[in-house]
Amino acid sequence: MHAPNSTYAAEAKKALVALDPRPGVDKPDPIIVAEGIKRTFGGLTAVDVTKMQVQRHSITALIGPNGAGKTTLFNLLTGFDRAQSGSWTFNGNEISKTPPHKIARQGMVRTFQLTKSLYRLTVMDNMRLAATAQRGESIFLSPLRFVWGSQEKEITERAESLLERFKLIDKKDDFAAALSGGQRKLLEMARALMVNPEIVMLDEPMAGVNPALKQSLLGHIRSLRDDGMTVLFVEHDMDMVRDISDWVVVMAQGQIVAEGEPHEVMKDQAVIDAYLGAHHDMTLETEDR
Amino acid sequence: MDFLFIIQQSLSSAIGVNTIIFALAAIGLNMHFGYTGLLNFGQAGFLAVGAYTTAVLVVSFDFSLWAALGMSVLASVLFALLLGVPTLRLRADYLAIVTIAAAEIVRQIARSATFNDTLGGSDGITGKFGKAYFDLNPFTEGLETPILRFSPNDLWVVITGWLLVAAVLGFMWLIVNSPWGRVLKAIREDEEAVRSIGKNVYLYKMQSLILGGVIGSFGGAVYALSRQSVQPDNYSTFLTFFAYTVLILGGAARVFSPVIGSIIFWFLLVFVEQVLRQAVEQNYIPDWLINANQVSQVRFMLVGLGLMLLMVFRPQGIFGDKKELALDARA
Numbered sequence: 001m002h003a004p005n006s007t008y009a010a011e012a013k014k015a016l017v018a019l020d021p022r023p024g025v026d027k028p029d030p031i032i033v034a035e036g037i038k039r040t041f042g043g044l045t046a047v048d049v050t051k052m053q054v055q056r057h058s059i060t061a062l063i064g065p066n067g068a069g070k071t072t073l074f075n076l077l078t079g080f081d082r083a084q085s086g087s088w089t090f091n092g093n094e095i096s097k098t099p100p101h102k103i104a105r106q107g108m109v110r111t112f113q114l115t116k117s118l119y120r121l122t123v124m125d126n127m128r129l130a131a132t133a134q135r136g137e138s139i140f141l142s143p144l145r146f147v148w149g150s151q152e153k154e155i156t157e158r159a160e161s162l163l164e165r166f167k168l169i170d171k172k173d174d175f176a177a178a179l180s181g182g183q184r185k186l187l188e189m190a191r192a193l194m195v196n197p198e199i200v201m202l203d204e205p206m207a208g209v210n211p212a213l214k215q216s217l218l219g220h221i222r223s224l225r226d227d228g229m230t231v232l233f234v235e236h237d238m239d240m241v242r243d244i245s246d247w248v249v250v251m252a253q254g255q256i257v258a259e260g261e262p263h264e265v266m267k268d269q270a271v272i273d274a275y276l277g278a279h280h281d282m283t284l285e286t287e288d289r
Numbered sequence: 290m291d292f293l294f295i296i297q298q299s300l301s302s303a304i305g306v307n308t309i310i311f312a313l314a315a316i317g318l319n320m321h322f323g324y325t326g327l328l329n330f331g332q333a334g335f336l337a338v339g340a341y342t343t344a345v346l347v348v349s350f351d352f353s354l355w356a357a358l359g360m361s362v363l364a365s366v367l368f369a370l371l372l373g374v375p376t377l378r379l380r381a382d383y384l385a386i387v388t389i390a391a392a393e394i395v396r397q398i399a400r401s402a403t404f405n406d407t408l409g410g411s412d413g414i415t416g417k418f419g420k421a422y423f424d425l426n427p428f429t430e431g432l433e434t435p436i437l438r439f440s441p442n443d444l445w446v447v448i449t450g451w452l453l454v455a456a457v458l459g460f461m462w463l464i465v466n467s468p469w470g471r472v473l474k475a476i477r478e479d480e481e482a483v484r485s486i487g488k489n490v491y492l493y494k495m496q497s498l499i500l501g502g503v504i505g506s507f508g509g510a511v512y513a514l515s516r517q518s519v520q521p522d523n524y525s526t527f528l529t530f531f532a533y534t535v536l537i538l539g540g541a542a543r544v545f546s547p548v549i550g551s552i553i554f555w556f557l558l559v560f561v562e563q564v565l566r567q568a569v570e571q572n573y574i575p576d577w578l579i580n581a582n583q584v585s586q587v588r589f590m591l592v593g594l595g596l597m598l599l600m601v602f603r604p605q606g607i608f609g610d611k612k613e614l615a616l617d618a619r620a
Binding site: 078080099100101102104105109110111112116117118119120121125126128129130132134135136137138139142143145148152191192194195 | 460463464467468469470471472474475477478479481482483484485486487488489490496500
């Protein structure tokens with residue numbers, strides 16, 4: 001396990017602690033900059049985010065009650081859904097019209113709320129699949145093993161070391177369907193790392209994971225940041241949010257209602273209202289409409 | 290009963306021209322359905338495109354046979370693009386609907402009176418368009434043994450046809466066991482997951498549709514050449530469903546299974562027919578139960594019943610892995 005106070009963690013904390021914790025605040029070194037994202041489904045406004053930035057090398061949590069639009073925002077940012085309006089950049093590149101596979105190749109990789117293991121592929125093939133720029137993935141080069149064989153070997157070695165890190169190496173020749181729910185979460189995270197991402201977006205990484213495995217998942221998420229990646233995750237488990245995140249963004253009814261450090265933001269009146277529903281109509285009316 | 294004759298007919302069918310045609314059709318479907326998860330219900334359309342392009346270009350447009358065969362590959366690529374461009378971005382069901390309709394459109398165009406002069410209407414095209422191919426036939430005598438019997442032309446078609454099947458299978462084996470094949474199998478499991486790790490799913494699905502379609506069109510070319518004729522109604526939906534039967538009988542997503550499936554299918558079909566025919570002729574089966582004219586229908590009932598039992602007791606097909614099939618339950 002990595003120590004939580006690595007240089008990246010310390011830097012991210014230092015940069016964020018100086019910020020004024022209000023919704024949409026500018027970050028000193030943002031990896032994602034989003035403005036005016038709006039997505040409606042018929043009459044329902046699922047996401048209406050005026051401004052959002054994610055600090056590089058931080059672990060940022062996205063929380064909010066059910067139906068707040070967290071997953072929709074995830075889908076929009078990663079290109080899996082199209083917004084009616086708005087623009088967002090990743091590392092300064094505009095990606096609001098970019099298809100999802102190109103966003104992934106740029107280094108923004110997501111996981112899914114319901115894990116998407118590729119069941120009838122082995123664990124190893126799940127991993128190898130995710131490596132980018134494979135020569136053997138071209139239809140014209142695919143019959144020529146001598147062209148891609150050496151690259152395949154390198155990919156396999158990289159996959160093995162990741163599987164070792166995620167304690168899945170013993171399962172590498174099993175079908176992914178044979179894994180437990182928690183192991184599939186691990187596999188999905190490990191597979192995402194095969195893409196060499198700069199930011200990993202985890203949609204409810206703790207859902208359906210037993211408490212023992214939760215601790216190790218927490219460690220893995222920390223280690224992502226310690227290796228220089230940025231993590232943005234959606235989560236309902238407040239203990240986890242408090243435990244590992246450097247910054248928390250709170251959504252309610254499609255909007256960002258609060259931002260701040262985990263311990264501070266939980267005390268925010270808008271957050272309490274959003275979760276507990278106290279005067280919740282009134283608060284939103286007066287604040288945002 | 291003349292058992293030797295029954296065996297001879299059945300075995301000749303098992304490695305005969307029909308087996309080759311349906312093996313090629315099913316290999317193409319295996320690419321689509323077995324490996325990529327594309328529900329192509331219009332494989333007959335690809336065979337029709339392959340058969341008609343070959344015949345029409347030679348008979349009506351004076352192409353050489355070899356140029357016509359080349360053009361038939363090109364035509365099936367275009368047909369795949371036509372089907373794939375609007376549907377491959379959508380859910381799997383849409384491809385199924387569009388392909389089944391498109392194959393019927395091809396057949397209806399082929400048999401329409403409007404194009405009677407070039408496409409031959411409902412009679413199709415009969416002629417010596419395969420002459421250049423049969424001129425190469427070194428066999429002056431057919432094969433005549435107790436267990437196998439082929440005419441000289443059939444023998445030539447069977448030998449070249451199996452060489453074609455072997456070449457296609459070898460190519461299939463190479464590509465499905467490559468990183469390219471791995472992406473296809475992953476798309477079959479979950480498209481979104483494959484997108485999320487940076488693969489252009491649409492491109493791969495298109496490549497699969499084209500490649501499987503071209504392999505199917507080879508089957509169509511063999512169909513046309515072997516009979517020296519094309520008839521539109523040979524390319525109706527039954528052909529697609531026979532090809533699916535062959536594929537599932539062998540076990541989907543196995544390289545060799547379409548060939549084994551096709552061999553078994555055509556062996557059984559002829560075996561059951563010959564046994565019934567002789568049983569009816571020699572009054573082992575009374576006339577009120579089955580008469581001679583009903584034999585060719587009844588054989589489908591019996592083979593169909595057998596296939597149903599196979600699905601109940603061995604749903605993975607002959608070569609499939611039952612454990613692997615069970616994984617599809619999306620546990």
